[in-house]
Amino acid sequence: MDLTITGGLRFKDSDFVWKNATWPFANLTVSKEGVEILVDVWSVYRRKITLRKDEIIRVKKRIGILFCCGTEIIHTSEAAPKFLCFWTFGYAYESYAQAFEALGYSVDRKGKLIL
Structure with a gap:
């Protein structure tokens, strides 16, 4: 069972370049094989990030402000941005955290504030 969620993505491309795509410009798909994040901002900016399960x-x-809740994906991939945080509405977090666990991923539910 794959899970796809629409939200936003904050990521760090290099030591100095942060990028942020707000809701609804990012889609997160989680499967037993890995995670795929697609950022598409009206086709002006498009990026696909793929992580194998063994890299996660x-x-x-x-935890963000204004009812946002994010999931930082801590990984070892050299090809993906070092910092990846997928955002969606806070009420949806628990349901997709459970889906990550059901697919065999390690989930840390202790929230940390990030702005």
Whole structure:
């Protein structure tokens, strides 16, 4: 059972470049094989990030402002941005955290504030 969620993505391309795609410009798909994130901002900016399951160390809850809740994906991939945080509405977090666990991923539910 794959899970696809629409939200936003904050990521760090290099030591100095942060990017943020707000809701609804990012889609997160989670499967037993790995995670795929597609960012598409009206076809002006398009990026696909793919992580194999064995590259994912854990997913960690992040708390934002204004009812947002994010999931930081901590990974070892050299091809993907070092920092990846997928955002969606706070009420949806628990349901997709359970889906990550059901697919065999390690989930850290202790929230940490991130702005």
